[in-house]
Amino acid sequence: MTLSLTDVRLTYPDGDRRLVALADVDLHVAAGELVAVTGPSGSGKSSLLAVAGALITAESGTVTIGGVDLGALDQPARDRLRREQIGFVFQQANLLGSLTALDQLLLVAHISRVPRAVARERAQRLLDRVGLAAKAGKRPHQLSGGERQRVGVARALMGEPSLLLVDEPTSALDHDRGETVVRMLRDITHENQVATVMVTHDVQHLHLTDRVVTMHDGQLTPAQPIVTGRGAGTVAAVR
Numbered sequence: 554m555t556l557s558l559t560d561v562r563l564t565y566p567d568g569d570r571r572l573v574a575l576a577d578v579d580l581h582v583a584a585g586e587l588v589a590v591t592g593p594s595g596s597g598k599s600s601l602l603a604v605a606g607a608l609i610t611a612e613s614g615t616v617t618i619g620g621v622d623l624g625a626l627d628q629p630a631r632d633r634l635r636r637e638q639i640g641f642v643f644q645q646a647n648l649l650g651s652l653t654a655l656d657q658l659l660l661v662a663h664i665s666r667v668p669r670a671v672a673r674e675r676a677q678r679l680l681d682r683v684g685l686a687a688k689a690g691k692r693p694h695q696l697s698g699g700e701r702q703r704v705g706v707a708r709a710l711m712g713e714p715s716l717l718l719v720d721e722p723t724s725a726l727d728h729d730r731g732e733t734v735v736r737m738l739r740d741i742t743h744e745n746q747v748a749t750v751m752v753t754h755d756v757q758h759l760h761l762t763d764r765v766v767t768m769h770d771g772q773l774t775p776a777q778p779i780v781t782g783r784g785a786g787t788v789a790a791v792r
């Protein structure tokens with residue numbers, strides 16, 4: 554398993570009490586698997602992504618990425634693992650307004666000290682992969698919402714992550730553009746053997762994913778049969 558959360562608990566201060574954001578959550582995502590996380594507002598989906606992305610530390614339970622227990626790492630090692638193993642895709646692509654699509658990707662490579670020639674080849678290949686080779690020189694305001702989101706996906710892949718964490722990638726897109734982005738995420742997940750967790754409110758594209766889990770009040774719901782993009786699957790996990 555690329556990502557394993559076992560008995561993960563997270564609470565936030567809430568006056569003189571604690572609000573339970575994640576209540577003993579189990580979630581295991583294999584390489585090459587796209588798992589959608591749905592659930593009402595406030596149910597804990599972003600908290601789940603933050604814990605899986607080593608952005609916040611679980612109060613108890615175990616989080617492993619590629620078999621490495623995050624709890625056993627100090628902060629610099631956790632930061633390094635995040636940089637080297639995890640790609641993030643945000644709700645709005647969060648691109649820098651003054652940079653071209655190509656430069657958005659090269660900046661990530663520069664920060665990660667990838668040699669320039671390697672970075673340029675990788676960035677061009679990724680822009681081609683998301684269907685934007687011809688738009689490499691465009692700035693965000695010259696791109697559609699769907700194209701911006703696809704640049705965001707390509708940027709997240711620049712570090713060749715083993716885990717991709719995606720937060721509401723279609724919320725700003727119409728149906729067809731949303732479908733293109735989710736289909737692309739699914740195909741890249743399978744081709745690159747990345748483990749992908751996608752938080753979404755958008756039920757329209759769930760059939761493209763391999764598995765769906767639902768959060769309610771910090772808990773992942775029990776398994777339910779669903780029809781997935783690769784035939785009938787089951788919701789794994791969880792209590």
Ligand SMILES: Nc1ncnc2c1ncn2[C@@H]1O[C@H](COP(=O)(O)OP(=O)(O)OP(=O)(O)O)[C@@H](O)[C@H]1O
Pocket residue numbers: 565566572573574592593594595596597598599600601
């Ligand atoms: N930093 C924080 N401090 C205190 N409470 C928080 C904090 N972050 C989130 N919460 C609370 O934890 C619970 C889970 O929040 P979370 O953001 O994970 O839910 P969500 O399912 O992602 O919601 P949404 O779909 O609205 O983004 C909510 O009740 C929220 O109010």
